[in-house]
Amino acid sequence: MSTNIQQQNGSSAGPFSGFRARIASGDLGLIPVIIALIVIWIMFQSVNGNFLSGRNLSNLILQIAEIGMLGIGETFVLLLGEIDLSIGAVSGVAAAVLVLLSVAGVNPWICIIASVASGGLIGLFQGFWVTVIGVPAFIVTLAGSLGYQGILLAMLGSTGTVPISNKTLLNLTSTYVTPWLGWVTVIVVVVLYAIGSFLMQKNRENRHLPAQSTGSTLMRSLLLVIVSAVVIGVLNTYRGLPVAGFILLVFVVLFAFITQSTVYGRHIYALGGNKEAARRAGINTRAIKISIFTLAGFMGAIGGIIGASRLGSASPASGGGNLLMDSIAAAVIGGTSLFGGRGSMWNALAGALVIGSVENGMDLLSAPSSTKYIVEGGILLIAVTIDTVTRRRRTQAGR
């Protein structure tokens, strides 16, 4: 008749206790995709010594900025157990809005706001249709992507590509965080992280709740110091951290915070895990769903702006090609489930890095197209296979 609630490893455990517990339970989080990334990097570096140069990493960061933004949007939608097939087309429309306004002489910031607003509006429309009318997201967004492609053609079809001449817009993706500012950023981030972790640990210890050990907190902070210092150090050998990459990182951190630490984020996971349970718990599932589709539209537009800035133009082909599949793949490779309720923003970033690295590396090797396709497919498969096989313990540990 005794009650018995097991406690997690308390504060007395060693610095690696959390990590070891995770390995034991098979919940590895980002570890598999990071392993895959490291393997890919070592592979390419060994074939072409330029791969890990500051310059190429800087290229890589700029190259994934757009996919990363779209991947974040897609991750939100996937967390709900839905899918957004229009995010590529939305980014195209947003790019066209941006460029056409800019060409008409509108202030660049107003262009950006209008472009983002158009993406949000499209997302809102889709969210409404999915939620209130109840048509499956797959169809709404597929039909949407056709429609938006039509709108894009109507906007640019007769003129073809329209170049951007506004410097502010072009600079979005061609300026860099100066080296010393990069270092300052690293220091600020690490200090904030360390203080935050320490305060949380103390708070939990004071309440006699299971908490991380001081050793573990220190270890994590140290790891963060090393990784971010190496990255900034390498990037500074070229021109520093690209501003677009910095913006992407800010989005990832912001949305990671929202999904992990806010009520809204918790409700997203609840909806993805069991929609009916969430509804019965009194959560306003409709509002959340609509807001997420709107958010995905926003992120699509932001990706489109970055894409347009990088290309220096918008064209009827904007938002086409592999963009959609790449952004879904980024989310999924990172470990986000297609069935909802599992995943994180960090997954999207890691997945975008995997895809970006493969494309970047294959281009660097200037392999024939056929080889490129085959190798890209192969690496994708292997990266996720690593994830699956390491995660299998978890599947065995339960359902």
Next chain:
Amino acid sequence: MSTNIQQQNGSSAGPFSGFRARIASGDLGLIPVIIALIVIWIMFQSVNGNFLSGRNLSNLILQIAEIGMLGIGETFVLLLGEIDLSIGAVSGVAAAVLVLLSVAGVNPWICIIASVASGGLIGLFQGFWVTVIGVPAFIVTLAGSLGYQGILLAMLGSTGTVPISNKTLLNLTSTYVTPWLGWVTVIVVVVLYAIGSFLMQKNRENRHLPAQSTGSTLMRSLLLVIVSAVVIGVLNTYRGLPVAGFILLVFVVLFAFITQSTVYGRHIYALGGNKEAARRAGINTRAIKISIFTLAGFMGAIGGIIGASRLGSASPASGGGNLLMDSIAAAVIGGTSLFGGRGSMWNALAGALVIGSVENGMDLLSAPSSTKYIVEGGILLIAVTIDTVTRRRRTQAGR
């Protein structure tokens, strides 16, 4: 303490009883998509009088033959709650195999067998990876589609388009069932259907199980007579039923029979409904999953063969474009669920007809690309919205 098992409307009910019961329960099957189809047809016919001509219907049938085949394959995979993103690329590879062998002078039937076998082999590989290694189908088939695109380029990249000169292969999609043979077919089908329904009804009545009324059986047979007679009659005003359309119909009927009336088909639905329950019932879930992916590969290849025969060639663009999305959309528009366990082969056919009709109609109007895209998207959305809204009663009636 009385046991009480409700009986369905017995044989005493009127001819429409089954239909009325369906309406009441909200399980409308094909009705919404057929309504959508009729609306679309009336719309286009009112704008362009050629739309419902024998000639254009014959075009339409040939135009949907490939999507239909791929839609069938995709439906099988969706029934399991999986997805196949490679079916387009597989059809491209199969087309290349077909054409290259044919150009090398191989007997056309052996070309076809080799092409279909290559599709099946690819499907088998994917099925293995999904089932045994456990990587999500989304990733396996996405990576696969990249890889097969690479293979296609390796086969055709340096030569470009390779034309077919073999008459047998070209005739697959350019011959027609002669008018009188068409009528014979209609009669055979209707008679078989009527006898089958009647025997089943008698069998059930003899066992005192709820059965359709004789009136209802007669009504259904009559409906079948009218519809098929009208279709064949209209097609015969041109050249008759295209052989490729006949083949598609045979596949639909065959696979509809397999999914609805065989043990294998029942197990597919079980797996799609609740994988764990199916496994616990002792069903060999792995074998079924692998076989379905193989089947999807087969259907991809058959679609590819039809596509190549129609184009009279294979090229690096084979299997690309909208083929994949169209075939998934065909399945989903028809009413097949993306989450497994609900749908049918007839849905795939109906969905392919919807998509095909829209594209056919828009091309007939030679609308500008922007309008085409927008209208296609709009019709897609509206077609499925009709389905959703009429089905809503069902959602309200439970989950």
Next chain:
Amino acid sequence: MSSAQSSPLLSVQNIRKRFGAVQALQGVSLDVHPGEVVALVGDNGAGKSTTIKMIAGVEQPDEGQIYFENEPVSLSSPAVAERYGIQTVYQDLALCDNLDIVSNLFLGRELRRTLIPRLPKMLKKADMEERALPVLRDLAINLPALTTPVAGLSGGQRQMVAVARAVLWGSKLVMLDEPTAALGVAQTKAVLELIERLASRGVGVLVISHNMADVLQVADRIVVLRLGRTVANFVKSQTNREELVAAITGATEEVSTAQ
């Protein structure tokens, strides 16, 4: 433990509900007063769960009216019901398998901190864990660490999480659909005690159970459903197991005592 004298907290009047071909409810009426424990009993498929879902706002009745605190109410969603102070433990336990025990306990009622007004509120994770512990301890149940996802819980453990949830939040009316079905002896006792504690705090309790011993122990009044219809309404002190079973199975017709 009163009934007739005070005005009812909840009054369900003649509701009907059809699912496709099945007429699940064809006239259900019942009252629950504040501080009263009402048991809803009936055979399998009699419509008990459906009745509860109507009151919880999960489904909407085709006909009939529900009154809460003497006002006619339209319970169009669970969120609305919750705003009236109604909490429910469902038979098909509505938990999010991907979330941990604490998250499920606080789902939709998370303790929150406003960082910036009008922006998403932060979760007070430590506070929630702290508050969850004593509630779960009260329920005499073995549980793994509170941060494990509920996917891995045993049948009884899941049941307890659902019960704890309703108890934490129900302010006026708590409904429990077979809350002790999956529970062990000690846990069943704990839940029955809990129901009594709730009632003594003035909360109305509507409980479904197939266990006549439990029903007779905990309920003040017993409403019997048969084939989607309320067929009897007993006061605990004036009935016994045999009479109840007879009413449930229909061995007696249209018995109705008291009230």
Next chain:
Amino acid sequence: MSSAQSSPLLSVQNIRKRFGAVQALQGVSLDVHPGEVVALVGDNGAGKSTTIKMIAGVEQPDEGQIYFENEPVSLSSPAVAERYGIQTVYQDLALCDNLDIVSNLFLGRELRRTLIPRLPKMLKKADMEERALPVLRDLAINLPALTTPVAGLSGGQRQMVAVARAVLWGSKLVMLDEPTAALGVAQTKAVLELIERLASRGVGVLVISHNMADVLQVADRIVVLRLGRTVANFVKSQTNREELVAAITGATEEVSTAQ
């Protein structure tokens, strides 16, 4: 109704199982003889369902051995267990919501007709419906039309479909995980009778229940689990409710009578 004299049908020897951080089983041993009804009891989370899942081939033990008809067996999947003649009713009822009642009853055991050898077999739908009717009638339950999907069934109705399934197919050993938890009075009685009928046909039955009255009525022998370990093994005639409850909750230590 024998036990020690015949050799056991099923013998589980000291199995252990860990799920991530939770050690669910840490030494479970039990025997079931042909024609014998063995009850497995224990507190919530004691490991009863996990034990049954090992025997049903749903999960594999980390350590320990299972013998079936005196042979060591490796129950690597439910299909294997089924081939040995083992059928199970799971606590988290494993039904396909999109299929109808008849299809669920016959799932994996469909009556079939070979049209062309080596090609998919045809379903004998009418035969299955015909055979399902009497079995369901026996179980004294209200059911909607047999061709409605099980998604819309009530808790008890689902439970009955699962029980009927196991009864239809279990040829040597039938395991039932809380089969009467969601059932009404009449239905519970029907299931208990069914268990007795099965045993009298020589089938071994392993049943989990929290209801001591039912256990004492139907079981020949009672095995008690506590915190993942077998702690006691009673012969029905030599024990009583209080002793059982004491063993379950750990009020007495390591009691073990008979066998």
Next chain:
Amino acid sequence: GSASTSSASNDSGSNSSGGSSSSGGSGTIALLLPDTTSSARYESQDKPDFTAEVKKLDSSAQVDYQNAQGDATTQQQQAEAAITNGAKVLVVDPVDSAAAATIVTEADKAGVKVISYDRMISKAPVDYYVSFNNEDVGKLQGQYIADHTPKGGTVVMIDGAQTDNNALQFAKGAHEVLDPLFKNGTLKLGYETYTPNWDPQNGLREMEQALTKLNNKVDAVLSANDGLAGSIIQALSAQHLAGKVPVTGQDATDAGLHDIMQGTQSMTVYKAVPKEAQVAAQLAVDILKGQTPSSDVVNGTQDNGSGNPIPSVLLQPVVVTKDNIQDTVIKDGFTTMDKINNPK
């Protein structure tokens, strides 16, 4: 760093890691081509011819070949990769003429020269331009139709992908010739459509629908390229019209020339790709060696909106019909009669 296509011949010391600009020998030339689907020429002609010519002129130079698969963003990534790899000259056939301006800007910053190949990069200071004029291609197609369609005849125009800038230019050129005729009633435009993705499947459906709509009253078909022409001929032959109606084309693919020999396709616009590739290779090697290309190669200038005239090599596209196959494509060694009669 070393590139892989042009083999291991020059691997000595160039595989050292880190160095981002200069890699031993006389350096690398990057050849950036747009796609593999709109025409087979890029993989089957441009790439091998260009590479061979470079090798011939300077055996130590390397060619770093990239194909963007029709995606402007991919092309930009590939340009970045080439610059990272230390290429000194970029030969760019832009997927998108306007978007490729950013490639020029980046190359400029890295001190890398850019040759705009086949299609002009607009509004950017490219160093040289080697091409056939896209609008000229359209004009040739349009002129052929104007010359070979009976008065009052109905013309069907099947254009390329509207999302492809080049397709817009082809169509523009054709309309420049035909629009006056449409206007004065000499010819009738019966049907016109762009073809999404240049997809032959779409082209086939469009032609079928055009025939249905016009009730087979079609007197000429302007097809943007040979790939679409193949689909158009399929649709015509189903109506027994193949060979009775003029059909244009572009690229002089083996399949297209095959149809010309069969009489089902009337013409194709032949752009002497080997010549183009050779000239571009010559310019690139000259730049690599620090020499100024001779003025008899660079035969003009072209305005691309960048403010400065771009020194250009302008080549003349040629109309190929059954009559002049021998004198053009065969004589140039572009293809062989054997390949035409028996494609692949």
